[in-house]
Amino acid sequence: MAIDKSMNVLIVDDYKTMLRIIRNLLKQIEFNNVEEATDGAEALSKLRSGNFGLVISDWNMAPMTGLQLLQEVRADAKLKQMPFIMITAESKTENVVAAKQAGVSNYIVKPFNAETLKDKIEKVLGHA
Amino acid sequence: MHEAGRYQTRTKSGSAGEDALAERLADVRNRQPAQDTDAIAEVVRAVLTTMSGDLSAKETSLLTEVEELGRTIASAKAEIAALRVDDIKERDIPFATDELDAIVAHTASATHHILESCETLDAVANSVTGEASMKLQAATTQIYEACSFQDITGQRITKVVTTLKAIEAKVAQIVATFGSHINVSAAASEANPVPTSEDDLLNGPQLPAHAMDQSDIDKLLASFD
Structure with a gap:
């Protein structure tokens, strides 16, 4: 299934350097329409008012965490089908299980490489 | 030997205090009839019984532990102060x-x-x-x-x-x-120790708030000219 790389992608991380890194990596795999949010609440607001095809979010943020954002997205009738990738340093089994139970589409552990990001995006969007 | 005789024997090599005590005991002996040693022992036992009645074995053990705890606390205070x-x-x-x-x-x-x-x-x-x-x-x-x-x-x-x-x-x-x-006074005195060897001078990179930048160093060097 061909992936529409012109879609809007929302990247969420409270660490601006990481946003910059992800944005550049996405650009290299030809996702050029990228927006940023620095916490879950801002992301949710942007998702509700915009038209996004993919969310890539960190977990550990305040006041709303990435997991809470995911739960809000899955509870929202308009957003519940949104492909959602978690990119986080939280790599314990219970984290992955909790994210899966909340409905995460895929899970990338930091530090990650461009190939992993590309592979997960293709898997998620290929099944969307 | 009679109790009074024993005291008298000891007073031969005793101090002035012991001599005075012996004299008082002799005086009492002269005024009171002689006592049976068993009767004295019985009185002593009675007194000891009374004392042990004040503190049970459990209480004595507790008292010992409290004393030990006190010593431990004192020791901890000293060790913490030393640290x-x-x-x-x-x-x-x-x-x-x-x-x-x-x-x-x-x-x-x-x-x-x-x-x-x-x-x-x-x-x-x-x-x-x-x-x-x-x-x-x-x-x-x-x-x-x-x-x-x-x-x-x-x-x-x-x-x-x-x-x-x-x-x-x-x-x-x-x-x-x-x-x-x-x-805390000892700590304060060593906050800015005077370097005594090259090792004391090797402190690695300084935090920006405390570090001199190049212009500060240039000024310092220039001040020697």
């Missing part, structure tokens, strides 16, 4: 957290500069074609990947700082508990 835990709270932990904060700040700044250069290279990669473009892009991808170390480093350091702050809180609790026994 100068106030140094940990007032100097060592703040120093460590400041250093860690500086690491985060410096690596963040370095990462920012690396990313800027990398983005310039990316722009160049887009302006050329063929193998050169591919090689440039592969290189910038690797740089982007490598730069994510900053996020991981920051999170790890945050965990260490949190741990240090927990230790600091515990130390503060100890200082508050044993405060009056902890000598």
